[in-house]
Amino acid sequence: MNKVLLATRNRKKLVELQRILDGALGAHRIALLGLDDVDEYPELPETGLTFGENALIKAREGCRRTGLPTIADDSGLAVDALNGMPGVFSARWSGTHGDDRANLQLVLDQIGDVPDEHRAASFVCTVALVLPGGKEHLVDGRQSGRVLRAPRGDGGFGYDPIFLGDGQDRTNAELTPHEKDAVSHRGKALRELAKLVAKVLPPAA
Template sequence: MRKIVLASRNEGKLREFKALLSPLGWEVIPLTSYPDLPEIEETGETFAANALIKARTVAFYTGEVALADDSGLEVDYLEGAPGVRSARFAGRQGDDAANIALLLKLMEGVPWEKRKACFRCVIAVVTPEGKEYLAEGTVEGYILEEPRGKGGFGYDPVFYLPEYGQTFAELPLEVKNQISHRARALAKIKEILRVY
């Protein structure tokens, strides 16, 4: 199997990418396998900029093909927030419970028809030779008034898909992996990974 380093320490993302990439013959190596790698600051103003920052850094330091994604929740009522700050919306990086609590507080009393939201993901693949590839995927839904479901991570418990009658956190992983923003972005980049 060929190696690809996932530029993330998020266990949920690691599980998803392993499930999506192993059938293509890629062994997904977690970032934790490189403890000396410097902390990567996501200073970009867009998902694409942040994904490229992470993938370039990891490809440079590891000498392997690197894959990074930057993704987040864009809520129409909040004019696209939390957006690129989704993981640190409430202040501390990766505090899912606090992020959801803040989101629900800001959405208090907002009628159903104004609770539209979108998960957006941009994936960057950078090779040690410096080739760069980008792909984007989105999925539309609504923000519930309270969390539902035990699966997934991030905002999954409050992101509701009307066509499934469930949140991302209630969907079986194999279903989520077929329809998620990440899966849709990855589907666009699979051909590149197939021939590289």
């Protein structure tokens, strides 16, 4: 089975990507490893100004350090009333990386006076695949919707509890994992990635 590194320590992302890849690839299976499954190496800061730049920073370094095909994503919430922010700063919007509750609350506070009709937002995801030998690929996904005034639901992660996708009556945090995969920015990007993986990685013997 092909081993592929997902350059993250977020176990929820690992489970999510493995689920989507298994569903999309069928017999073309891969074994997905996270950063906790390989020898530790210093992670480079995400200094890019776009999701694609940050995804490539992580994927290139993972491939260089491990010799494995490496997948990395950068994603975030782009709020119209905040001129597209938090954007690439979504994971550390409150000042502490990965504090989902604080990040979410800061966004709610910042647009507290914005009327419902102007609370449009999108989840955006770019996924990079870097192969040994230097070939690089990028795929994108987007989910449009709006920011609610209070969190709803216990599933998902990040800003899911305050994001209501277009055409939905439940937040991303109220959807089942498979329902979320079908509509989310990351689900869309990862399904495109799965098509790419099937083309560029040979089936395991």
